[in-house]
Amino acid sequence: xxxxxxxxxxxxxxxxxxxxxxxxxxxxxxQIAYIHQGAQEFMRRHNLNLVTMDSSTRKTxxxxxxxR
Numbered sequence: 001x002x003x004x005x006x007x008x009x010x011x012x013x014x015x016x017x018x019x020x021x022x023x024x025x026x027x028x029x030x031q032i033a034y035i036h037q038g039a040q041e042f043m044r045r046h047n048l049n050l051v052t053m054d055s056s057t058r059k060t061x062x063x064x065x066x067x068r
Contacts, residue, residue: 005013023031043050 019035023034026034042048
């Protein structure tokens with residue numbers, strides 16, 4: 001029996017594996033900083049200003065993005 005994987009799921013799995021390989025030699029703190037930096041760059045590139053939740057304090061804060 002062959003399992004059919006949706007094209008979008010296959011793409012997400014490919015991204016996940018690429019990120020795992022890029023981060024495997026980094027410490028946990030370095031991995032978090034790397035992913036955070038990538039997310040910030042994406043938000044700037046797409047002119048997004050999102051509210052994020054700080055899980056340690058449960059307070060909302062606005063991300064540091066360029067406003068429209």
